[in-house]
Amino acid sequence: MGIFSLRNTREILRDPVNLGFGLGFPLALLLLLTAIQANIPVEQFPIDRLTPGIAMFGLSFFTLFSATLISKDRASAFLTRLFSTPLSARDFILGYTLPLLPMCLVQSALCYLTACCLGLRPGWNLLAALAALLPADVFFIALGLLCGSLFSDRQVGGLCGALLTNLAALLSGAWFDVDLVGGAFSAVAGALPFKQATDAGRAALAGDLAAAAPSLLWTSLWAACALLAAVAAFRRRMREG
Amino acid sequence: MTAIETRGLTKRYGEKAAVDRLNLTVERGELFALLGVNGAGKSTAIKMLSCLLRPDGGDALLLGDSISAAPRAVKRRIGVSPQETAVAPNLTVEENLELMAGVCGAGDPRARRRRVLAELGLEGEARRRARVLSGGWQRRLSIAMALVADPEILFLDEPTLGLDVLARRELWEVVRGLKGRTTVVLTTHYLEEAEALADRVGILVEGRLRAVGTPEELKALAGTDRFEDAFVALAAGRGAA
Numbered sequence: 397m398g399i400f401s402l403r404n405t406r407e408i409l410r411d412p413v414n415l416g417f418g419l420g421f422p423l424a425l426l427l428l429l430t431a432i433q434a435n436i437p438v439e440q441f442p443i444d445r446l447t448p449g450i451a452m453f454g455l456s457f458f459t460l461f462s463a464t465l466i467s468k469d470r471a472s473a474f475l476t477r478l479f480s481t482p483l484s485a486r487d488f489i490l491g492y493t494l495p496l497l498p499m500c501l502v503q504s505a506l507c508y509l510t511a512c513c514l515g516l517r518p519g520w521n522l523l524a525a526l527a528a529l530l531p532a533d534v535f536f537i538a539l540g541l542l543c544g545s546l547f548s549d550r551q552v553g554g555l556c557g558a559l560l561t562n563l564a565a566l567l568s569g570a571w572f573d574v575d576l577v578g579g580a581f582s583a584v585a586g587a588l589p590f591k592q593a594t595d596a597g598r599a600a601l602a603g604d605l606a607a608a609a610p611s612l613l614w615t616s617l618w619a620a621c622a623l624l625a626a627v628a629a630f631r632r633r634m635r636e637g
Numbered sequence: 638m639t640a641i642e643t644r645g646l647t648k649r650y651g652e653k654a655a656v657d658r659l660n661l662t663v664e665r666g667e668l669f670a671l672l673g674v675n676g677a678g679k680s681t682a683i684k685m686l687s688c689l690l691r692p693d694g695g696d697a698l699l700l701g702d703s704i705s706a707a708p709r710a711v712k713r714r715i716g717v718s719p720q721e722t723a724v725a726p727n728l729t730v731e732e733n734l735e736l737m738a739g740v741c742g743a744g745d746p747r748a749r750r751r752r753v754l755a756e757l758g759l760e761g762e763a764r765r766r767a768r769v770l771s772g773g774w775q776r777r778l779s780i781a782m783a784l785v786a787d788p789e790i791l792f793l794d795e796p797t798l799g800l801d802v803l804a805r806r807e808l809w810e811v812v813r814g815l816k817g818r819t820t821v822v823l824t825t826h827y828l829e830e831a832e833a834l835a836d837r838v839g840i841l842v843e844g845r846l847r848a849v850g851t852p853e854e855l856k857a858l859a860g861t862d863r864f865e866d867a868f869v870a871l872a873a874g875r876g877a878a
Contacts, residue, residue, distance in 0.1 A: 398739075399735070399736055399740060400736070400739075400740055403725055403728060403732070403736050406727060406732070407725060407726075407727045407728070410727040410766075411727065468726075472721065472722070472723060472724070472726070473719045473720070473721035473722070473723040474723045474724065476689060476719050476721075476723060477717060477723040477737075477782070477783075478740065479688075479689055480687045480688060480689055480715065480717040481712055481740045482709055482740070482741065482742060484709075635691065636690075
């Protein structure tokens with residue numbers, strides 16, 4: 397399984413356009429919104445609220461990475477070849493998931509480091525905020541595994557690239573309070589993991605782990621459901637050869 | 638000694654039997670070609686034998702292990718080169734080979750990689766990424782990946798599809814070199830390929846084995862001097878065994 401993980405790491409790291417965009421876009425957004433904040437009289441994007449939201453939003457690109465990798469492997473028959481080897485479903489799921497976890501952590505760490513340069517106060521709470529993103533890491537990667545198992549590489553481009561990143565951006569409360577919109581929008585945002593993951597990050601960054609716990613639990617539940625669905629979809633693909 | 642024995646192997650898609658009660662025996666070290674027109678069931682048969690598809694009826698024993706009861710044991714002893722070129726595009730040629738040796742659990746992947754690079758004439762391309770190789774070189778790499786773990790049974794599904802005549806002849810030499818030490822099951826649309834390489838040939842018609850024998854035996858059975866004429870006569874139902 398280790399060599400299969402290594403292969404997946406190489407495939408992702410050797411795609412500089414995707415990787416650069418995935419890592420760079422959230423940072424560019426952080427810089428832009430901080431610059432806007434510096435030039436407006438009201439406190440719209442305070443760095444300690446903005447950073448956890450942007451860090452969560454950045455993770456949505458990992459859904460695109462994992463979904464694209466799997467769907468391309470399927471399209472090229474590379475996965476068919478691997479299915480004829482002794483690798484088990486567990487090896488495949490771990491092989492696709494494990495290389496992306498450290499990449500998620502690196503991206504989130506870069507986000508917080510950049511925020512520190514922009515005025516965020518460094519401290520141990522940064523580590524807690526990074527740890528609070530772990531369920532969201534798993535959720536986004538698992539969602540990619542699910543989409544990659546179900547859809548073609550062209551379809552995942554639209555679903556995971558355009559749709560998911562917009563959903564994650566709008567429903568996370570990263571740069572506006574979804575409760576201000578209210579109604580169904582607020583209820584949907586509260587039920588989905590994007591806002592919950594952002595809230596968990598904000599509470600952890602503030603050092604209030606008790607406040608982070610319910611959101612962490614909710615995001616973990618979503619992550620577990622996404623992972624189970626991904627395993628089921630992948631096993632089905634294996635059975636279909 | 639028997640390498641492959643199928644007993645009433647069947648695969649259905651709805652009402653249609655893609656492979657219908659296939660009874661076939663392939664001896665160790667034999668090169669067996671499976672011929673048939675499009676949709677005859679060749680690839681479905683290979684997919685079942687390589688544990689990529691579950692049979693709906695019957696079973697097959699590969700070196701004594703059942704594809705239904707012990708697919709993992711079967712997978713440890715086979716190599717598969719799918720019809721489509723199946724390589725990891727962002728890995729180099731040698732990384733692709735080491736990956737396959739690794740996932741198949743073969744010892745000393747580097748030594749195996751060096752041997753296969755030499756056998757397939759891929760040394761000059763060893764450090765190039767698979768995606769920049771020409772179609773012919775990618776096809777060669779795809780076959781090398783099936784060989785690198787030194788399988789006891791090798792399935793080659795349309796191995797020379799899309800290759801120019803020189804590349805095809807070079808590949809024939811590689812396949813000839815396997816005779817005696819590796820059991821090879823080959824599907825092909827090129828009748829001259831089957832005639833030149835195969836010890837025995839099976840002709841599938843609508844999922845059923847219409848005839849089996851050496852090229853000379855099949856010509857005698859159909860009452861023709863040319864192998865192509867024999868195939869046409871047998872596949873069309875004239876002179877069937």
